[in-house]
Amino acid sequence: LSTPDTGQVQVLGASARRAVASGRIAAVLQTGGLLPDLTVAETVQVIAGLHGAKPRIDDVMQLAGLTDIARRRVGKCSGGEQQRVKFALALLPDPDVLVLDEPTAGMDVKARRRFWNTMRESADAGRTVVFATHYLEEAEQFARRTVVMDRGRIVADGETAHLRAELGGRTVSATVPDTDARSTIADELRRAGADEVRVDGTRLTARTTASDELAAQLLAAGATDLEITAPTLESAFTDLTED
Structure with a gap:
C-alpha cells in the first residue's frame, strides 16, 4: 500500500498494488480496519460484495470460527474475536499469499490452536502464509521457514529446524x-x-x-x-x- 522511495516490489509477478486489488495477496493486520456498529455477518457480507466473493461467505465464516457470533456487533467482540473477523475478511478473495501481523494476539488457547490448524491446512493446500510474530514458540511450532531480522536487516533465513540445529x-x-x-x-x-x-x-x-x-x-x-x-x-x- 506504500510507494517505495527506491527499488521495486513484485508479488507473483505483478506490482504489489495490483496483487492487492486482484485479491492475490491479503493481510490480517494487528489493529484497525473494522466498523464497530456492524455485526460480524454484515462485515463479512460487505467485504465479500467488494471482492465478488459472496459464495465463499459460509465457508469463510466457518473456517474463522465466526458462525456462533455472526449476529454480534463488532464493537462487542473481544480482541481475539476481532482478529478472527479480520482473518475471515482476508480469506474472502481466496488469496495465494496471506500476510499475518501478530495474528493470534488476544486469542484464547482454543482459538489459537484452531487458527493454526487452519493455517497449516492452508499451507498444505498450496497457499503461502507469511506471519510476523514475537511469540517465538508459535514460530517454532508452525513456521517451516524462519527469517530473523535485527534492526531491519536479515541476519538469518532458512528452515526453522535448521536454524535451531545450527546453534x-x-x-x-x-x-x-x-x-x-x-x-x-x-x-x-x-x-x-x-x-x-x-x-x-x-x-x-x-x-x-x-x-x-x-x-x-x-x-x-x-x-x-x-x-x-x-x-x-x-x-x-x-x-x-x-x-
Missing part, C-alpha cells in the same frame, strides 16, 4: 545424587569444551553436541530425572541478534 548441541540435565560423580562429570565436560555447564545442588546441566554419550554417562553414574532438550528458536534469535 550446536542439546541441553542435557539430570539429578546426580553422588557428589564425587557429579563433580567428576562436570569437570570432564568443562575440559571437553561443553557450553553452559552448571551444577545446582544435585542437578547437573550442560549443553553439548554429544548429548547421547553424556546421557549414557549420567545414567551409569546413577542419575535420575534425565532431560534432553533441543535448542529453541528463542535461543537462536538471541544468539543471532546480540551485538
Whole structure:
C-alpha cells in the first residue's frame, strides 16, 4: 500500500498494488480496519460484495470460527474475536499469499490452536502464509521457514529446524545424587569444551553436541530425572541478534 522511495516490489509477478486489488495477496493486520456498529455477518457480507466473493461467505465464516457470533456487533467482540473477523475478511478473495501481523494476539488457547490448524491446512493446500510474530514458540511450532531480522536487516533465513540445529548441541540435565560423580562429570565436560555447564545442588546441566554419550554417562553414574532438550528458536534469535 506504500510507494517505495527506491527499488521495486513484485508479488507473483505483478506490482504489489495490483496483487492487492486482484485479491492475490491479503493481510490480517494487528489493529484497525473494522466498523464497530456492524455485526460480524454484515462485515463479512460487505467485504465479500467488494471482492465478488459472496459464495465463499459460509465457508469463510466457518473456517474463522465466526458462525456462533455472526449476529454480534463488532464493537462487542473481544480482541481475539476481532482478529478472527479480520482473518475471515482476508480469506474472502481466496488469496495465494496471506500476510499475518501478530495474528493470534488476544486469542484464547482454543482459538489459537484452531487458527493454526487452519493455517497449516492452508499451507498444505498450496497457499503461502507469511506471519510476523514475537511469540517465538508459535514460530517454532508452525513456521517451516524462519527469517530473523535485527534492526531491519536479515541476519538469518532458512528452515526453522535448521536454524535451531545450527546453534550446536542439546541441553542435557539430570539429578546426580553422588557428589564425587557429579563433580567428576562436570569437570570432564568443562575440559571437553561443553557450553553452559552448571551444577545446582544435585542437578547437573550442560549443553553439548554429544548429548547421547553424556546421557549414557549420567545414567551409569546413577542419575535420575534425565532431560534432553533441543535448542529453541528463542535461543537462536538471541544468539543471532546480540551485538
